[in-house]
Amino acid sequence: MVRLAEAWDSGASQWTPARREAYANDLNAERSLVAVTAKTNRSKADQDPSTWLPPLADARCTYAADWVATKLRWGLTADQPEAAVLTDLAETCGNQPLAYELATEDGN
DSSP: OOOHHHHHHTTGGGSOHHHHHHHHTOOSSTTTOOOOOHHHHHHHTTOOTTTOOOSSGGGHHHHHHHHHHHHHHHTOOOOHHHHHHHHHHHHHSOSOOOOOOOOOTTOO
């Protein structure tokens, strides 16, 4: 969900190599890895929600919730433009669930 380059810029640069590896291979949270088409994956690249959102408006609330849950799970930060877009989205999403579990050092 949150690409490695974005994670690096959001705090992963301060992590141990073991934690970065755990993040890159996180299969313990449904929201961490989401299957998308190759076209969507290429268009997103390593952008955050301030510069890229899913093309379908109906998918944006789920995308924002998954993004935030992943950042919270791993203790990653959000910059001001990213936080502003996520806040705006949250105001239009109603009761979108935002469940997550904190990742341990080894990702479990």
